[in-house]
Amino acid sequence: MAENKTKPTSNSVSTFLNACEPEQKRLEAWELAALFQKITGEPPVLWGESIVGFGKYHYKYKTGREGDMLLTGFSPRKQNFSIYIMAGFPKYQDLLEKLGPHKTGKSCLYIKRLSDIDLNVLGELIKTSFETFKDKKCP
Numbered sequence: 052m053a054e055n056k057t058k059p060t061s062n063s064v065s066t067f068l069n070a071c072e073p074e075q076k077r078l079e080a081w082e083l084a085a086l087f088q089k090i091t092g093e094p095p096v097l098w099g100e101s102i103v104g105f106g107k108y109h110y111k112y113k114t115g116r117e118g119d120m121l122l123t124g125f126s127p128r129k130q131n132f133s134i135y136i137m138a139g140f141p142k143y144q145d146l147l148e149k150l151g152p153h154k155t156g157k158s159c160l161y162i163k164r165l166s167d168i169d170l171n172v173l174g175e176l177i178k179t180s181f182e183t184f185k186d187k188k189c190p
Contacts, residue, residue, distance in 0.1 A: 055118045055119075055120075056099060057098050057099045057102065057120065057121075058098060058099065058118075058119070059096045059097070059098050059104065059107065059119070059121075060096075060097050060098065060099070060100075062097045062100075063097070064084070064095040064096065064097050064103055067097055067101070067103070068080045068081055068084060068103070068127075071127045075164075076127055077127075079127070079132070079164065079165045080103075080125075080127040080132075082165060083103075083125050083127075083132065083134075083165070084103055084125075086170065086173070086174060086177070087103070087105045087123065087124065087125065087177060088105065090174055090177050090178045090181065091105040091106055091122070091123060091177075091181050093105040093106040093122075095124075096121075098121050098124065101126045101127075101128075102121065102124050102125070102126045102133075102135070103124050103125055103126065104121030104122070104123070104124035104135075105121065105122060105123050105124050105181075106121065106122030106123065106181065106185060107119050107120060107121055107122060108120060108122055108184075108185065120137070121135065121137070122137060122181055122184055122185055123135055123136065123137060123177055123180060123181050123184075130163075131154075131161045131162055131163045132161070132162045132163075132165075133159050133160070133161060134159065134160040134161075134162060134173075134177075135158060135159060135160075136158055136159070136160055136176060136177070136180045137158050137180065137184050138158070138180040138183050138184040139157060139158050140155050140158075140160075142179075142183075143176055143179065143180070146172055146175055146176045146179070147176075149169060149172045150168050150169055150172045150173060150176070151167050151168035151169055151172075152167050152168070153168065160176070
């Protein structure tokens with residue numbers, strides 16, 4: 052079986068965030084890190100080369116595949132911030148409507164700039180997903 056590419060590392064989150072360019076992206080990345088840590092109560096951990104994760108869970112599928120994955124987190128990508136909402140979005144349409152400009156994938160929320168969105172709504176989305184998903188049993 053293939054090994055997960057996304058794994059927690061011992062690399063410095065501070066070094067990673069301080070290397071973000073341009074300066075506005077770096078400042079917003081630090082703001083997100085503080086928001087995630089406040090909401091989850093978890094320390095930031097660098098997963099792979101570019102994901103700042105908070106909390107983790109162990110999954111094991113019926114197929115035998117198993118591993119660890121972050122409960123929530125973000126990555127300051129060049130085009131936008133990828134925010135990982137592992138529970139997905141079907142239950143959160145009401146919050147997404149209040150958030151501001153964004154796009155979604157299966158479990159990724161894409162935001163161009165923090166100034167474009169309502170941070171209180173983002174915080175509620177992170178909190179609700181984190182609380183719901185941390186006790187979820189994987190298939």
